[in-house]
Amino acid sequence: MVWVAGHFGEWLQGRAGPDGAVALVTLACPVRGVAVAWCDDLTMTLSDPAGLIGADRAARFLTTLGLPARGTVTVTPDLPPGSGAGMSTAALVALARAAGAAEDRIAAACLAVEGAVDPLMLDAPDAVLWASRRAVALTALPPPPRAEIIGGLWGAAERTDPADDAFAAVDDLIATWSRGPDLPGAARIASLSAARSTALRGPVGDPTATLAVRLGALGWARAHTGPARALIYAPEQVPEGVEAALRETGYTHVLRFATGGRA
Numbered sequence: 001m002v003w004v005a006g007h008f009g010e011w012l013q014g015r016a017g018p019d020g021a022v023a024l025v026t027l028a029c030p031v032r033g034v035a036v037a038w039c040d041d042l043t044m045t046l047s048d049p050a051g052l053i054g055a056d057r058a059a060r061f062l063t064t065l066g067l068p069a070r071g072t073v074t075v076t077p078d079l080p081p082g083s084g085a086g087m088s089t090a091a092l093v094a095l096a097r098a099a100g101a102a103e104d105r106i107a108a109a110c111l112a113v114e115g116a117v118d119p120l121m122l123d124a125p126d127a128v129l130w131a132s133r134r135a136v137a138l139t140a141l142p143p144p145p146r147a148e149i150i151g152g153l154w155g156a157a158e159r160t161d162p163a164d165d166a167f168a169a170v171d172d173l174i175a176t177w178s179r180g181p182d183l184p185g186a187a188r189i190a191s192l193s194a195a196r197s198t199a200l201r202g203p204v205g206d207p208t209a210t211l212a213v214r215l216g217a218l219g220w221a222r223a224h225t226g227p228a229r230a231l232i233y234a235p236e237q238v239p240e241g242v243e244a245a246l247r248e249t250g251y252t253h254v255l256r257f258a259t260g261g262r263a
Contacts, residue, residue, distance in 0.1 A: 004094040004120055005033040006079065006086035008151050008230055008257075009223035011126070011144060011186065012177060012193035014170030021131050022165050023138055025177060026086075026119055027149070027190075027221055027230060028126040031257045032078040034090040038098035039072045048075040052091045057113050061092055064109040065101040073098075079253055082157030084223020086118040093121045111135035115162025126260070129174060133162060142180035144260035147187075150217075150242045151230040152251030155203050158226045167224060168196035183260075187219025187232040194222040207249055215242050 006029055013024035034052070044062075046055040052075055053061070059069035073095060077087045089110055096106045103121070110117045117135040119125040126144050128137035173189050181189060191209070198206055201224075208229045212220040216239050217231040229251065231242065235258065246254050 001035055001037045002094045002098040003033055003035045004090040004097070005030050006090045006120065007118055007125065008032070008085050008149065009221045009226075009228040010193070011190045011221060012170055012173045013224040014167040014173070014193060014196065015165065016129070016138075016169070016171050016174055020165070020169075021138070022116075022133050022167060023129050023131055023170070023174070024224070025129060025141065025144070026125050027144075028259050029085065029149075029257055030259070031255065032085060034078065034087055034094050035076045036091060036094035036098045037072075037074040038095065041070055041072045044070045044073070046073045046075070048073075048091075050075070050077050050081055050087075052077055052081050052088050053095070058095060061095065061109055061113045062099060064112045065096055065099070065105050067099050067101060071099060079153075080157060082159040082226055083153055083253070084158070084226020084228035086120050088114060088159070089118040089120050096121075107135040116160045124261075133165070139178075141178055145181070145183040145186050146235050146258065146260040147183055148233045148235045148238055148256065148258055149230045150233065150238060150246065150254070150256050151228060152246045152254040153227040154206065154208065154229050154249075154251045155227040160225045164225070166201065168193075168200050170196070183232075183234055184218050186260075187217070190221040190232060191219035193224075194220055197222065197224045211245065211249060215239065215245055
């Protein structure tokens, strides 16, 4: 069994650089991911009740990795597909590792079968500016400051369309992030990126920004595709009742986790 962590939205995401590449800084989530069990067999059998990757994609993925398209495979995600939490990429990375793939082939193979890829195969996925439609790190960045996240899913599931590049420009946010902001500064960047995406892409009526103010958060983040939403707090500074307030407002899969690695 191999388990790979997902993410929970992004600190920032949008179009960057002269060619407008879709670029992001992922919000790493070490407590939700995907488990994959792989046992060698002469044929391929896939148990994937959530429909994360499907049998055809799994077979193409293994072939792209230079491995035989075989084995008895079971895929178990912690969150539903389309959550904006990287479950499909995490499933592919876990399958690659369970089947014995070379690490340096995983990102390109994910791109070949998905078209848009989260940086979940990296040791420090939140310490790069990641081009999700190219599956490459554009540049190294300072890791995010330590934070405590209270999050949940609000709104409908939405799976990433690799052809979708209708995101706001974020060159200014990337420049500020690259200087290594403190946690209040990082939360401001995340809130700006989230607000730009919501203004451009919706959904209408998202209560997260208002909740962040009411519940004393430093800011908020979102999946720029999908319903994952996150309130950002300093470690051990989360007021009582935040999780309950999210549930009362209609968020599902409410969770709490620590993220970031810079004091």
